[in-house]
Amino acid sequence: MLEAMSKAKVGDDVFGEDPAVNEFQKRMAEMFGQQSGLFVPSGTMSNQLCIQILTSPGDEVIVDELSHLFNYEAGAASVLSGVQLRPLKGNRGMLYAEQVEKAIRTKNEWDPHTRVIALENTTNKGGGTVYNLETIQEIRGVANKHGLSMHLDGARIWNALIEADYSAEQIGAQFDTISICFSKGLGAPIGSMMLSSEENIKKARRVRKMFGGGMRQIGLLAEAASFAVEHHASLLETDHYRARRLAEIISKNDAFEIDRMSVQTNILLFDVVDKTAEEFLRILETAGIKMTAFGPQTIRAVFHFQITDEDFNVVTHFFENYVNYD
Numbered sequence: 122m123l124e125a126m127s128k129a130k131v132g133d134d135v136f137g138e139d140p141a142v143n144e145f146q147k148r149m150a151e152m153f154g155q156q157s158g159l160f161v162p163s164g165t166m167s168n169q170l171c172i173q174i175l176t177s178p179g180d181e182v183i184v185d186e187l188s189h190l191f192n193y194e195a196g197a198a199s200v201l202s203g204v205q206l207r208p209l210k211g212n213r214g215m216l217y218a219e220q221v222e223k224a225i226r227t228k229n230e231w232d233p234h235t236r237v238i239a240l241e242n243t244t245n246k247g248g249g250t251v252y253n254l255e256t257i258q259e260i261r262g263v264a265n266k267h268g269l270s271m272h273l274d275g276a277r278i279w280n281a282l283i284e285a286d287y288s289a290e291q292i293g294a295q296f297d298t299i300s301i302c303f304s305k306g307l308g309a310p311i312g313s314m315m316l317s318s319e320e321n322i323k324k325a326r327r328v329r330k331m332f333g334g335g336m337r338q339i340g341l342l343a344e345a346a347s348f349a350v351e352h353h354a355s356l357l358e359t360d361h362y363r364a365r366r367l368a369e370i371i372s373k374n375d376a377f378e379i380d381r382m383s384v385q386t387n388i389l390l391f392d393v394v395d396k397t398a399e400e401f402l403r404i405l406e407t408a409g410i411k412m413t414a415f416g417p418q419t420i421r422a423v424f425h426f427q428i429t430d431e432d433f434n435v436v437t438h439f440f441e442n443y444v445n446y447d
């Protein structure tokens with residue numbers, strides 16, 4: 122990756138003159154069947170550009186209650202775009218058409234205007250679950266019927282594409298705006314991208330500048346992200362296998378509770394029975410294992426391709442032998 126970065130041909134991206142960025146944006150847009158792309162520093166910025174482009178102040182965006190947009194973007198949609206999010210309780214972070222349709226507001230003058238349905242695939246707080254295409258198509262049907270836009274937070278779309286039976290183009294066709302990330306499991310140091318129509322991307326360039334995300338000679342970052350897509354996407358399969366294997370081990374240990382059905386990609390959520398998440402994290406740390414607290418007794422483990430076989434053996438050995446001492 123570093124070698125690819127060092128060979129990048131760069132220019133001023135605020136002027137649209139960085140050849141590496143331009144080429145990468147074009148390639149990603151083509152891959153997802155969208156007209157155009159815009160490289161940005163983070164997934165949060167990419168999501169927020171999409172919300173800004175699709176809405177007006179006073180609008181409402183339907184999301185799952187576990188979505189990143191609702192939980193982890195510091196209230197940005199309200200602050201930056203003046204919209205409110207309408208969180209629905211879906212299934213492991215995923216919505217279905219019937220509940221979305223029921224949540225659409227009527228057109229009274231006192232109602233917020235439902236404007237966008239935002240889906241996350243794979244889900245983060247839902248535990249890495251993957252939408253199937255039929256569900257997305259049904260939700261798209263609802264959006265079309267009511268004149269709504271559809272946004273995809275595809276921060277981990279690469280993981281979904283490994284497990285699902287649809288292509289990037291097939292899923293891309295269902296959405297008006299898409300956010301994809303290169304800095305999660307793919308392992309680029311930075312970078313996300315908004316994908317949409319030429320017209321929306323033209324508007325988004327201005328908003329990106331306004332949000333402070335206009336960058337200059339960043340071809341080397343685009344090369345890193347491009348390298349990650351080309352060389353790392355196929356490695357994610359091992360992460361999925363390891364997450365499932367660890368879920369199996371955890372399910373056999375009485376000290377934990379786990380919903381194995383939710384372990385579909387590289388994320389694994391489980392509960393610690395007799396300890397708080399923070400207490401358990403400290404025990405993990407002494408074994409050299411790093412996970413995250415995702416609730417009072419809930420732990421999130423995320424697999425990535427830099428984890429070696431030896432590292433994984435340490436993890437499996439720990440969970441096979443863990444006994445809940447007080």
Ligand SMILES: Cc1ncc(COP(=O)(O)O)c(C=O)c1O
Nearest residue numbers: 163164165166189241245274276
């Ligand atoms: C589903 C999802 N969307 C968006 C983001 C935001 O990405 P970033 O941290 O690059 O802003 C994340 C980050 O973890 C995420 O999990």
